[in-house]
Amino acid sequence: MSHIARLFIEQPLQAGHAISLPEAQSKYLLRVMRLADGAQVRVFNGKDGEWRCSLSVDRKTAILRPERQTRDQVSSPPLTLLFSPVKKSRTDFIVEKATELGVSALHPVITDYTQSQRVRTDRMRLLAIEAAEQTERMDLPAIHDAAALPQVLANWDRAAPLLYCDEGGESAPLSEHANRLADLPAGILIGPEGGFSPKEREMLRALEFVIPITLGPRILRAETAVVSALTLWQSVVGDWQQAPYLPEA
Amino acid sequence: MSHIARLFIEQPLQAGHAISLPEAQSKYLLRVMRLADGAQVRVFNGKDGEWRCSLSVDRKTAILRPERQTRDQVSSPPLTLLFSPVKKSRTDFIVEKATELGVSALHPVITDYTQSQRVRTDRMRLLAIEAAEQTERMDLPAIHDAAALPQVLANWDRAAPLLYCDEGGESAPLSEHANRLADLPAGILIGPEGGFSPKEREMLRALEFVIPITLGPRILRAETAVVSALTLWQSVVGDWQQAPYLPEA
Numbered sequence: 001m002s003h004i005a006r007l008f009i010e011q012p013l014q015a016g017h018a019i020s021l022p023e024a025q026s027k028y029l030l031r032v033m034r035l036a037d038g039a040q041v042r043v044f045n046g047k048d049g050e051w052r053c054s055l056s057v058d059r060k061t062a063i064l065r066p067e068r069q070t071r072d073q074v075s076s077p078p079l080t081l082l083f084s085p086v087k088k089s090r091t092d093f094i095v096e097k098a099t100e101l102g103v104s105a106l107h108p109v110i111t112d113y114t115q116s117q118r119v120r121t122d123r124m125r126l127l128a129i130e131a132a133e134q135t136e137r138m139d140l141p142a143i144h145d146a147a148a149l150p151q152v153l154a155n156w157d158r159a160a161p162l163l164y165c166d167e168g169g170e171s172a173p174l175s176e177h178a179n180r181l182a183d184l185p186a187g188i189l190i191g192p193e194g195g196f197s198p199k200e201r202e203m204l205r206a207l208e209f210v211i212p213i214t215l216g217p218r219i220l221r222a223e224t225a226v227v228s229a230l231t232l233w234q235s236v237v238g239d240w241q242q243a244p245y246l247p248e249a
Numbered sequence: 250m251s252h253i254a255r256l257f258i259e260q261p262l263q264a265g266h267a268i269s270l271p272e273a274q275s276k277y278l279l280r281v282m283r284l285a286d287g288a289q290v291r292v293f294n295g296k297d298g299e300w301r302c303s304l305s306v307d308r309k310t311a312i313l314r315p316e317r318q319t320r321d322q323v324s325s326p327p328l329t330l331l332f333s334p335v336k337k338s339r340t341d342f343i344v345e346k347a348t349e350l351g352v353s354a355l356h357p358v359i360t361d362y363t364q365s366q367r368v369r370t371d372r373m374r375l376l377a378i379e380a381a382e383q384t385e386r387m388d389l390p391a392i393h394d395a396a397a398l399p400q401v402l403a404n405w406d407r408a409a410p411l412l413y414c415d416e417g418g419e420s421a422p423l424s425e426h427a428n429r430l431a432d433l434p435a436g437i438l439i440g441p442e443g444g445f446s447p448k449e450r451e452m453l454r455a456l457e458f459v460i461p462i463t464l465g466p467r468i469l470r471a472e473t474a475v476v477s478a479l480t481l482w483q484s485v486v487g488d489w490q491q492a493p494y495l496p497e498a
Contacts, residue, residue: 097476101473102466102467135467135468135470136467137467167495173484214489216351216484216487216489217488217492219384231480232481232484235422240464241422243466244463245468
């Protein structure tokens with residue numbers, strides 16, 4: 001792994017155009033990372049690829065000068081995670097892991113058995129940024145506001161299969177649906193602890209774009225089901241045939 | 250999900266043979282779960298299947314009377330997770346998730362880049378018990394003492410493929426090795442943050458039973474790699490063709 005700091009920024013990246021970082025990011029580079037004038041930083045903004053920048057310091061402000069582009073922009077595969085918020089630390093975990101596993105969007109969904117209605121999308125965004133920086137991603141997942149399950153289903157693009165992980169009925173492994181999933185955007189829906197209500201199950205199974213899948217004989221916690229289902233999608237129809245990107249030292 | 254408490258115990262389970270629980274478990278059932286005389290408890294010990302027991306209380310001691318066996322004993326598939334200890338909360342997470350995902354053994358391995366040498370196998374066991382109770386497992390994973398990587402490799406059963414997740418070189422997805430993995434015990438080796446040292450990579454790749462696999466283009470944290478690799482093994486050669494067990498209400 002590279003030991004050169006990697007940072008997501010909001011500003012455009014263009015050779016020769018210096019960028020003044022806002023207070024929090026300046027503080028992170030100068031105080032937490034303790035970088036000094038002349039240090040190298042790897043920077044991406046989800047649009048202009050990745051750039052090597054050199055750091056200069058103006059009082060308490062970090063200034064980045066893009067020197068050369070080191071990677072082209074690439075987008076994550078079109079995969080939305082729809083998840084029921086759970087306890088705070090486990091929701092944090094879901095956001096971190098889904099970002100590592102390359103989802104293009106995160107959508108909190110309120111279901112009949114959802115315990116925790118409070119969803120902080122600003123916090124989700126910060127966690128997603130940190131995970132994207134760590135994992136060599138080139139973009140951030142979009143973060144949607146929480147919505148009730150029936151509303152999410154009514155607005156869903158019916159051309160995109162929605163994989164629904166349910167412990168309560170007959171279903172096949174994801175790999176058996178590989179042909180139906182190929183070359184399409186998709187969603188993965190994970191319920192709260194306790195799963196879906198009988199009414200929700202009925203509603204889901206009646207929809208043509210919904211595909212129930214199994215995650216084996218053990219009952220998984222919500223956040224484990226998230227990682228397992230995303231792994232299966234990425235390995236069967238996503239981008240896991242590609243090798244990891246290894247930055248120069 | 251069943252709302253009947255599920256408990257792992259050390260004692261034999263046999264119809265009519267009452268079991269006095271030790272202090273910690275008595276406290277859990279009586280004080281934390283607040284169960285009273287006559288309550289039902291689901292109990293397993295990794296040997297005698299799962300039993301419905303009825304609870305009685307003798308002062309501060311919980312006594313369980315096995316009434317009928319509700320499930321036969323089954324063993325988890327022969328899959329060992331070899332992992333480098335990481336930060337405490339992330340090591341806890343690895344133990345919890347590996348137990349949920351059905352590993353038969355957990356083996357902490359000290360590698361060149363391992364930061365945290367301290368491994369508390371007693372704590373690992375408690376976390377594994379809790380996860381096994383939650384996840385409807387019928388057994389516990391074996392928990393091995395930590396050992397250095399060269400020693401672990403020297404003692405490894407060479408008939409069992411050892412899957413090694415490495416971001417640093419050419420490797421194929423696990424599914425491409427399905428034939429070689431079928432019907433064999435296996436191990437999955439996950440390194441610490443920073444991966445394996447060049448020396449370790451060379452050592453691993455020289456061993457015939459070691460199979461390098463890829464987990465896609467993004468750099469995963471150690472605990473994410475654990476969940477992803479175990480998911481792939483279970484779905485390709487493990488027991489994920491089986492439906493989940495749903496206890497009676």
